[in-house]
Amino acid sequence: MINKVSGMVVFPNAKINIGLNILSKRTDGFHNIETIFYPIPLYDILEIQKNDNSTKSNLVNTGNTVDTDVTNNLCFKAYSLMQTEYNLPHIELYLHKAIPFGAGLGGGSSDAAFTIKLVNELYKLGLSNEMMKIHASKIGSDCAFFIDNIPSLAKGRGEVLSLINIDLKGMYLVLVKPEIHVSTANAYSGVIPTIPKVSIAELINLPMNDWKGKIKNDFENHIFKQFPILSTIKETLYNIGAVYSSMSGSGSTIYGLFEKDTDLNNRFSDYFVWKKQLY
Numbered sequence: 001m002i003n004k005v006s007g008m009v010v011f012p013n014a015k016i017n018i019g020l021n022i023l024s025k026r027t028d029g030f031h032n033i034e035t036i037f038y039p040i041p042l043y044d045i046l047e048i049q050k051n052d053n054s055t056k057s058n059l060v061n062t063g064n065t066v067d068t069d070v071t072n073n074l075c076f077k078a079y080s081l082m083q084t085e086y087n088l089p090h091i092e093l094y095l096h097k098a099i100p101f102g103a104g105l106g107g108g109s110s111d112a113a114f115t116i117k118l119v120n121e122l123y124k125l126g127l128s129n130e131m132m133k134i135h136a137s138k139i140g141s142d143c144a145f146f147i148d149n150i151p152s153l154a155k156g157r158g159e160v161l162s163l164i165n166i167d168l169k170g171m172y173l174v175l176v177k178p179e180i181h182v183s184t185a186n187a188y189s190g191v192i193p194t195i196p197k198v199s200i201a202e203l204i205n206l207p208m209n210d211w212k213g214k215i216k217n218d219f220e221n222h223i224f225k226q227f228p229i230l231s232t233i234k235e236t237l238y239n240i241g242a243v244y245s246s247m248s249g250s251g252s253t254i255y256g257l258f259e260k261d262t263d264l265n266n267r268f269s270d271y272f273v274w275k276k277q278l279y
Contacts (some may be wrong), residue, residue, distance in 0.1 A: 010118045011043040012110035014099045015145065016173070016248045016255050018166070019200040019215040024193045030141065030157045031188060034200050036164060037106070037145045037152050040173060042274055044107060045096040046075060046114055048122060054090040057083070064097035066108070078112035078139050082119045085135070100272050102181040104249030106146070112139045113146030133159070142249075153201050166204055168278045172258040174242070176233050177272040180252040182223055187250035190222030208257065211244045219250050230254055236267060 018036040025031055044063075057079060059070045070076055075095060082088060093115070099107030113136045120127045127135075129147050136143035141158035153164040203215050224231040230252060237245040237256030245256040264273065 008049065008118070008122060009045065009047045010114045012046055012099075012107070012114040012146070013044075013149070014040050014042040014105040014107055014110065015142075016040055016105065016175075016246075016253075017217065018204065018211075018246070020217040020219060020249065021196050021200060022188070022191045022193045022218045023195055026157075031191075031193060032156060033154065033158055035154050035158070036166065036200060036204060037142065037154050037158075037161075038166065038168065039146075039149050039151070040105075040278065041276060042099055042105070042175070044099050044111055045094075046111055046118065047094040048079075048115075048118055049092040049094070050089065050122075051092050052089055054092070057090045057093065059093040059095060062094075062096045064099070064101055066095075066097060066101055074108040074112035074139055074143070075115040078115040078136070078143075079119065081135060081138060082116060086119075086123065086125060088119065088123060100177050100253065102183075103177050103253040103272075104182070104247065104251045105175070105253055106142055106249070109136075109140045109143040110146045112136060113143045113149075117147065133161075164201065164204065168257065170277065170279075171243075172261050172275065172277050174237065174256045174258065174262070174264070175248075175253050175272070175274040176237070176255070176268045177253040178227075178229055178233070179271070180227050180230070182219075182227070182251040184250050186226075187219045187223060190225075191218050194218075208243050212238070215244070215246070217247050217249075220247050223247065223251050227252065233268070233271075240264070240267070 015037045020035040023032040059076045116132050132147045133144040137159040144159045151166050152161040233254040234245045242256030
């Protein structure tokens with residue numbers, strides 16, 4: 001479980017999706033999905049400072065710039081929700097972004113969920129994880145995952161979570177993200193919902209060497225046609241030894257899982273690249 005806390009500072013982590021099936025269109029405009037969320041040790045830094053004299057809450061963003069105004073930032077939305085629900089004072093939020101924006105890594109959702117967890121601790125609200133998940137799901141479809149922050153099978157919009165037995169400990173994870181932003185609306189617009197013959201929950205039990213070609217991300221066919229470089233990155237990761245490679249979420253990050261440390265030889269020097277052994 002990844003859940004670092006230090007005083008009024010927390011370290012929201014990213015996630016990858018292992019497989020992603022778009023099952024059906026919902027009456028509320030969303031889609032029913034099936035995917036596995038897996039937390040990874042790539043962190044933002046989030047700090048809350050009390051400011052009893054302030055007339056409004058404020059957010060300062062450093063590091064990677066979030067391409068939205070303050071009021072639409074997910075951690076600011078999360079605090080505003082909690083402030084209204086529990087009559088909390090105004091605060092100062094400081095967010096340092098290391099997780100790329102619009103990357104399919106859940107950075108904004110993680111920031112929101114960790115805001116809720118930090119507020120719960122800071123103001124001693126005594127909320128259960130289940131109650132925090134309810135609040136988090138109001139912010140975004142995958143926000144609730146980051147409350148427990150453990151490998152989970154996600155269904156519904158992504159908020160219906162169940163524990164799944166998968167452990168990537170010891171594997172080397174490589175993330176590659178070119179300067180491409182894929183909007184969620186664009187990603188879903190090119191997908192025809194389909195119920196697969198075999199669920200991800202079953203396929204994940206196969207040896208990892210058998211995941212290739214079986215555990216799929218339904219967004220890839222559509223997105224790869226628009227951005228062929230993403231397909232090229234995936235092929236390259238396989239060519240240099242990845243056991244499994246996929247786009248995460250709706251993109252545009254492509255990740256590869258390796259059994260041993262791999263020299264990338266500056267193949268992706270123009271892109272965001274992150275590599276780490278999982279623990």
